[in-house]
Amino acid sequence: MLDDFFIRALIAGIGIALVAGPLGCFVIWRRLSFFGDTLSHSALLGVTLALSFDINIALSVFFVSSAVAIVLLKLQKTTNLPGDALLGLLAHSSLAVGLVVISFLSFIRFDIMGLLFGDILAVAPNDIFIIWIGGVLILLVLKIIWKPLFASTVNYELAEAEGMNPARVNAIFTILMAAIIAISIKMVGLLLITGMLIIPAAMARNLSNNPVQMVVYSVIGGLLSVIVGLFASLELNSPSGPSIITAALVLFILSLTKINKFTRLKN
Amino acid sequence: MNLDKKEILIKLENVGIFQDNKWLVHDVSLEIERSKILTLIGPNGSGKTTTAKIALGIHKNIKGKVTKNTNKIGYVPQKISIDWTLPIRVIDFMSLTQTLQFDEVVSALKLTEVEHLKHNDLRSLSGGEFQRVLMARAIAKKPDLLVLDEPVQGVDFTGEIALYELIKKISDELNCGILLISHDLNVVMSKTDYVVCLNGHVCCSGTPMNVANNKNYKELFGDQASTLLSVYEHKHDHTHSTDGSIKEKKH
Numbered sequence: 025m026l027d028d029f030f031i032r033a034l035i036a037g038i039g040i041a042l043v044a045g046p047l048g049c050f051v052i053w054r055r056l057s058f059f060g061d062t063l064s065h066s067a068l069l070g071v072t073l074a075l076s077f078d079i080n081i082a083l084s085v086f087f088v089s090s091a092v093a094i095v096l097l098k099l100q101k102t103t104n105l106p107g108d109a110l111l112g113l114l115a116h117s118s119l120a121v122g123l124v125v126i127s128f129l130s131f132i133r134f135d136i137m138g139l140l141f142g143d144i145l146a147v148a149p150n151d152i153f154i155i156w157i158g159g160v161l162i163l164l165v166l167k168i169i170w171k172p173l174f175a176s177t178v179n180y181e182l183a184e185a186e187g188m189n190p191a192r193v194n195a196i197f198t199i200l201m202a203a204i205i206a207i208s209i210k211m212v213g214l215l216l217i218t219g220m221l222i223i224p225a226a227m228a229r230n231l232s233n234n235p236v237q238m239v240v241y242s243v244i245g246g247l248l249s250v251i252v253g254l255f256a257s258l259e260l261n262s263p264s265g266p267s268i269i270t271a272a273l274v275l276f277i278l279s280l281t282k283i284n285k286f287t288r289l290k291n
Numbered sequence: 292m293n294l295d296k297k298e299i300l301i302k303l304e305n306v307g308i309f310q311d312n313k314w315l316v317h318d319v320s321l322e323i324e325r326s327k328i329l330t331l332i333g334p335n336g337s338g339k340t341t342t343a344k345i346a347l348g349i350h351k352n353i354k355g356k357v358t359k360n361t362n363k364i365g366y367v368p369q370k371i372s373i374d375w376t377l378p379i380r381v382i383d384f385m386s387l388t389q390t391l392q393f394d395e396v397v398s399a400l401k402l403t404e405v406e407h408l409k410h411n412d413l414r415s416l417s418g419g420e421f422q423r424v425l426m427a428r429a430i431a432k433k434p435d436l437l438v439l440d441e442p443v444q445g446v447d448f449t450g451e452i453a454l455y456e457l458i459k460k461i462s463d464e465l466n467c468g469i470l471l472i473s474h475d476l477n478v479v480m481s482k483t484d485y486v487v488c489l490n491g492h493v494c495c496s497g498t499p500m501n502v503a504n505n506k507n508y509k510e511l512f513g514d515q516a517s518t519l520l521s522v523y524e525h526k527h528d529h530t531h532s533t534d535g536s537i538k539e540k541k542h
Contacts, residue, residue, distance in 0.1 A: 182366055182387070185344075185366040
């Protein structure tokens with residue numbers, strides 16, 4: 025009774041949740057949620073380029089998001105504008121440019137809603153392949169850089185002084201962010217990818233007292249959100265991305281009942 | 292290796308930083324030797340922390356030359372703030388930049404008398420407790436070089452003396468070099484091998500005695516300087532620990 029497309033969406037969604045869990049923790053710890061937003065907004069430009077030149081969407085999004093991240097780093101060094109203003113500038117201008125370019129692509133049949141909010145019908149077998157291969161690669165790299173990345177998240181100078189290379193691992197982490205956006209855009213939609221990263225991690229924060237525990241809970245929260253969200257999407261005929269994020273929100277709200285107990289225990 | 296011969300761990304030659312049209316520090320030269328303690332003193336804004344960060348390679352665009360002969364470095368920064376978003380216990384923090392066995396963690400925390408806090412959340416510690424954890428973390432992997440930027444800030448008076456004694460002991464036992472930054476002239480001077488007095492540049496340097504008698508030093512520190520020559524002596528017939536009940540059992 026489960027349709028093929030639904031099984032595909034489930035497999036794809038589980039892959040995304042496994043990767044989003046640990047990355048989302050770092051997004052929260054490093055206060056990068058607006059940065060994630062900027063990268064995912066710029067993904068629209070990546071999609072339009074992919075459609076214009078008939079290349080793979082994930083690949084194109086990955087390169088455009090990485091390019092935007094590099095531009096951001098350059099701008100941070102050359103202007104005196106505060107970081108959040110630069111992020112807003114890049115997020116909205118790349119979204120705007122993407123939408124303008126899309127309007128020229130009238131020769132392509134195109135579902136803009138699916139792009140913004142995700143579409144389970146759009147998950148093809150080769151998308152599953154990209155999600156799982158990409159996901160495994162992201163997790164492998166994250167495992168390799170975990171220690172220096174975590175150390176430089178806690179204190180950049182301490183990590184630097186004790187021989188880690190925080191500048192390098194930060195750059196690698198930025199690439200991983202671009203990569204997860206690239207693999208999850210079809211499923212979650214570009215407006216909601218940051219939600220997939222931070223809401224399960226935020227829920228996990230309410231329940232954890234150490235970093236590894238937070239990562240584990242974040243993964244579990246993401247998996248539950250994907251499974252519940254996709255079933256709801258199937259039942260209610262709602263778009264997949266918003267359904268998944270709403271499920272994550274419900275989990276987050278439930279976790280709030282735990283947080284008071286936790287802090288009370290501590291004090 | 293010949294142990295009698297002095298082994299230089301880090302050497303700064305005429306280093307300085309020019310930033311926003313002024314020198315933060317300039318023309319600082321110093322050497323940190325194995326099993327010796329070098330102390331940087333100087334008023335606020337004299338460039339003590341900046342000099343330490345140059346030595347550690349944290350500051351990049353510097354003038355002059357830094358020669359580093361070791362990568363086994365333990366660092367206690369002047370301040371660290373732990374974000375609420377990050378759930379982290381003392382035990383997680385201990386292995387932040389290093390891989391440690393559980394008993395290494397425990398013995399380092401015991402040295403600074405905060406072993407009982409190992410499962411506590413890092414943000415729940417008091418200033419003094421946190422400072423002791425920072426120390427424990429820095430020494431846990433037995434580094435060649437320890438850089439301590441005001442390591443006793445917020446530690447109570449008896450604890451302060453104990454920590455300075457611990458620093459001295461670490462220097463002897465681990466046979467490591469120590470770069471110490473401190474405000475606390477008289478206690479520090481009695482424990483240190485070499486003193487560099489900074490005020491944007493090296494104002495004077497030498498053994499504690501030499502520096503204490505130096506005209507520039509006296510001008511810089513005024514009255515406080517005169518207390519220096521009375522070498523610190525403090526005797527208790529008992530010792531206190533941060534957590535009395537646990538400590539007393541061991542006596």
